[in-house]
Amino acid sequence: MKRVWSIGIIRGLIFQLFGTGIGVIFFTTIRTILGLGWKTEPTIVVGGLFGAIFFLIGLGAFTDWWRAALGQEVLEPHEAHKFNGIRRYFEFTLDHKVIGIQYGVLSMILLSVGGSLALIFRVELASSGLQILNFVQFNTLVGLHGMVLIISILTGISAVSNYLIPLLIGADDMAFPRLNAFSFWIAIPASLILLSAMFFGGFETGWTAYPPLSVRGPMGIQMFFLGVYFAGWSSILGSLNLITTILKMRSPGMKMFRLPILTWSVLATSIMALTATQLIGLSFQLVMFERLLGMGFFTPSEGGNPVLFQHLFWFYSHPAVYIFILPGLGIISELLPVFVRKPLFGYKWVAMSSLAIALTSFLVWGHHMFTAGIEEYLRVPFMYSTLLVAVPTGVKFFSWVATLWQGKARFPVPMLFTLGAIIVFLMGGLTGPPAGTVSTDLHLHDTYFIVGHFHDTMFGGFVFPIFAAIYYWYPKITGRKLNETLGKIHFYLMTPSFLLMTFGQMRIGLLGMRRRIADYDPNLGFDSTHLLITIGGFLIAISVLVFFVNLIRSAKKGEIAEGNIWNSRSPEWSLLPSPAPINNYENREFRVVGNPYDYGLTGSKYVELIKSEEIKNEVES
Amino acid sequence: MSSIQPSINQIQKKLAISRLGLWLFFASDSFMFGGLLISRFYLLGNQKIELNQFLGLVVTSVLLVSSFFMNRAEVMISRDNKKGFLTSLLITILLGIVFLVGVVGLEWRDAHFGPADGAQGAVFYMMTGMHAFHVLTGIIFLLFVLRNGINGKFNAENHFMVEASANYWHFVDVVWIIFYPALYLMGS
Numbered sequence: 001m002k003r004v005w006s007i008g009i010i011r012g013l014i015f016q017l018f019g020t021g022i023g024v025i026f027f028t029t030i031r032t033i034l035g036l037g038w039k040t041e042p043t044i045v046v047g048g049l050f051g052a053i054f055f056l057i058g059l060g061a062f063t064d065w066w067r068a069a070l071g072q073e074v075l076e077p078h079e080a081h082k083f084n085g086i087r088r089y090f091e092f093t094l095d096h097k098v099i100g101i102q103y104g105v106l107s108m109i110l111l112s113v114g115g116s117l118a119l120i121f122r123v124e125l126a127s128s129g130l131q132i133l134n135f136v137q138f139n140t141l142v143g144l145h146g147m148v149l150i151i152s153i154l155t156g157i158s159a160v161s162n163y164l165i166p167l168l169i170g171a172d173d174m175a176f177p178r179l180n181a182f183s184f185w186i187a188i189p190a191s192l193i194l195l196s197a198m199f200f201g202g203f204e205t206g207w208t209a210y211p212p213l214s215v216r217g218p219m220g221i222q223m224f225f226l227g228v229y230f231a232g233w234s235s236i237l238g239s240l241n242l243i244t245t246i247l248k249m250r251s252p253g254m255k256m257f258r259l260p261i262l263t264w265s266v267l268a269t270s271i272m273a274l275t276a277t278q279l280i281g282l283s284f285q286l287v288m289f290e291r292l293l294g295m296g297f298f299t300p301s302e303g304g305n306p307v308l309f310q311h312l313f314w315f316y317s318h319p320a321v322y323i324f325i326l327p328g329l330g331i332i333s334e335l336l337p338v339f340v341r342k343p344l345f346g347y348k349w350v351a352m353s354s355l356a357i358a359l360t361s362f363l364v365w366g367h368h369m370f371t372a373g374i375e376e377y378l379r380v381p382f383m384y385s386t387l388l389v390a391v392p393t394g395v396k397f398f399s400w401v402a403t404l405w406q407g408k409a410r411f412p413v414p415m416l417f418t419l420g421a422i423i424v425f426l427m428g429g430l431t432g433p434p435a436g437t438v439s440t441d442l443h444l445h446d447t448y449f450i451v452g453h454f455h456d457t458m459f460g461g462f463v464f465p466i467f468a469a470i471y472y473w474y475p476k477i478t479g480r481k482l483n484e485t486l487g488k489i490h491f492y493l494m495t496p497s498f499l500l501m502t503f504g505q506m507r508i509g510l511l512g513m514r515r516r517i518a519d520y521d522p523n524l525g526f527d528s529t530h531l532l533i534t535i536g537g538f539l540i541a542i543s544v545l546v547f548f549v550n551l552i553r554s555a556k557k558g559e560i561a562e563g564n565i566w567n568s569r570s571p572e573w574s575l576l577p578s579p580a581p582i583n584n585y586e587n588r589e590f591r592v593v594g595n596p597y598d599y600g601l602t603g604s605k606y607v608e609l610i611k612s613e614e615i616k617n618e619v620e621s
Numbered sequence: 622m623s624s625i626q627p628s629i630n631q632i633q634k635k636l637a638i639s640r641l642g643l644w645l646f647f648a649s650d651s652f653m654f655g656g657l658l659i660s661r662f663y664l665l666g667n668q669k670i671e672l673n674q675f676l677g678l679v680v681t682s683v684l685l686v687s688s689f690f691m692n693r694a695e696v697m698i699s700r701d702n703k704k705g706f707l708t709s710l711l712i713t714i715l716l717g718i719v720f721l722v723g724v725v726g727l728e729w730r731d732a733h734f735g736p737a738d739g740a741q742g743a744v745f746y747m748m749t750g751m752h753a754f755h756v757l758t759g760i761i762f763l764l765f766v767l768r769n770g771i772n773g774k775f776n777a778e779n780h781f782m783v784e785a786s787a788n789y790w791h792f793v794d795v796v797w798i799i800f801y802p803a804l805y806l807m808g809s
Contacts, residue, residue: 176638245639248641275648282657289747295742295746297740302739304743311659312659533752
């Protein structure tokens with residue numbers, strides 16, 4: 001019993017359970033003292049809030065901060081490696097590599113949960129009529145599919161950036177290791193609270209939670225809000241940490257234009273996540289308060305306006321899609337030169353295009369609202385700013401094509417996924433402008449065309465690149481390579497079934513299939529396409545299952561990876577053994593002496609080790 | 622790097638990192654306050670909210686004066702004047718509490734509408750409430766600073782905690798300087 005209690009995550013979960021109870025009792029007591037009766041909705045909100053905070057207390061997330069606030073000594077992060085082996089993944093650990101893997105595992109778990117939710121409602125949609133679900137269940141599943149996968153993506157990009165950024169820039173850890181661990185662990189109660197929405201009556205709004213429906217619907221929406229709110233803090237604090245790390249902790253000689261390109265995309269992503277995320281938090285908070293206290297923000301009869309919600313919500317949720325894809329595009333740009341043995345074409349342009357996308361993303365939110373009754377004069381400016389996004393994205397495509405041109409390409413699994421990502425993202429990119437142009441959007445809005453477009457961008461911008469990244473960096477994490485055959489099965493099964501799925505979605509969307517509805521008219525003739533989409537979805541699920549088998553099997557039995565297996569120039573492959581040592585570059589401090597992607601240029605070097613007598617001078621200067 | 626005693630450079634680097642983190646947090650938080658400000662103008666436009674002007678002026682002055690004393694406290698600790706530091710800090714905390722009582726205790730009771738009375742009530746209580754929450758956390762930070770200051774944990778070289786809380790306090794003050802005209806003065 002004592003041993004179980006000493007494991008951080010279990011202690012946290014027990015604390016969360018008790019904390020929720022304490023919150024409920026606390027709130028009920030106050031209401032009773034004030035002479036008010038039992039009211040379920042505010043009670044569960046307060047319970048959820050207490051639960052999340054108690055989870056973190058039980059885990060020990062606040063211990064060091066509390067000490068520091070009282071002016072006591074706390075250990076330096078690199079002295080605080082208390083746990084070893086598998087155990088450290090279940091604890092409040094400060095090492096960025098451990099946190100990266102924790103994020104990654106959480107992301108993959110949420111990916112399977114979110115994907116499975118989709119499979120359930122895909123079965124429902126495979127033929128017209130209602131078979132297995134009722135309307136509220138269907139809507140809840142659709143909404144949760146969206147939000148669970150959004151959190152999966154956010155944790156997935158945090159996994160990549162947490163594990164890799166300090167390794168890529170030669171830092172010994174993130175700038176704020178405790179904040180880093182905190183940002184991860186707050187995502188666990190957040191996910192639990194979000195999923196608990198299913199058990200509190202579900203919700204009907206889809207992941208966008210538009211009022212007035214979200215103000216009036218079942219109270220599962222409150223758990224949805226609360227979960228997203230905590231996940232938002234995870235994202236904000238994580239990106240704060242990443243920006244500081246990238247700006248302040250680079251190795252000597254690593255100027256901004258010598259950063260690995262992935263670092264640039266993570267920087268751009270983090271700028272968006274740091275600022276815009278506040279707005280989704282605020283918009284959800286306002287609906288929450290409207291439900292709890294009757295504050296009339298979004299009810300027209302009270303003087304409110306539901307369109308305000310959409311403005312606040314999309315001010316985050318449009319940049320959010322760039323938050324999701326930019327790290328993925330960075331991974332493509334990072335891996336491509338390694339596998340074609342050529343410099344990345346137009347490095348500075350690619351770096352700046354990430355920032356340009358980040359900047360433009362703040363100006364385009366209105367294109368989600370062309371049909372929502374926004375002011376007429378806002379439509380055309382939003383259309384132009386939306387189409388402007390295609391320019392920096394196009395820069396990236398030009399760079400990839402030019403990098404591929406006349407390269408000596410090799411095709412191991414990471415390269416396959418990189419190419420798959422480019423193709424799928426191209427599909428997503430090309431279907432974007434019709435959805436961003438006012439005249440065509442009026443037809444396409446809220447149809448399956450948008451669903452197809454969105455899944456293309458998310459798979460091309462996140463799922464394919466993250467799989468590429470996992471196949472590529474898995475040996476750095478475990479010291480063993482993933483199985484190539486299983487990897488190829490994964491790729492060749494997933495890509496065609498995915499394209500089948502999204503092309504099907506776009507086809508019926510163009511023909512008028514509305515999204516977010518549980519049933520459709522059989523006379524529309526969509527049954528067969530819907531069946532194909534469902535089959536495509538299940539094939540993707542099987543391919544991901546193959547991937548999970550590969551992940552688990554290769555950790556023990558995989559081929560041992562020694563040295564620089566991909567023949568890469570970046571420091572984590574060229575200087576470090578696999579698996580990466582716990583203190584990163586300790587005794588292997590390096591200096592950047594050249595450009596990162598000069599593949600094929602004889603005699604050029606990117607990094608060189610600093611000799612030990614020089615280290616002191618370098619650090620002092 | 623492996624030396625036991627951290628060098629001046631390392632301490633300075635750590636300080637620079639902490640400062641950047643702090644300012645990034647302000648940047649992030651100001652987007653939330655910006656969202657509230659936008660909600661106010663989107664929903665209420667040119668409406669003027671009926672409020673106790675005298676009380677508004679008093680609490681605003683109190684908060685501004687508290688920022689002045691916060692600055693005094695920070696300057697004094699950077700000159701190693703510990704007694705002056707503690708006095709100014711205490712005045713800041715007291716003025717902060719006066720502000721909180723003024724807004725939450727008096728203005729909320731005084732206002733002729735509640736949070737559930739239309740868009741005006743919603744906007745007013747949300748904005749003042751969110752700001753008051755920040756003032757409250759600021760006071761809590763300052764109480765920790767006060768406790769550590771009494772125990773002599775700070776000196777001229779080592780007082781980032783004072784600097785951080787002071788900057789937070791000024792940030793919350795600046796937010797109010799923008800909220801005050803938006804809530805009390807604008808409109809007709």
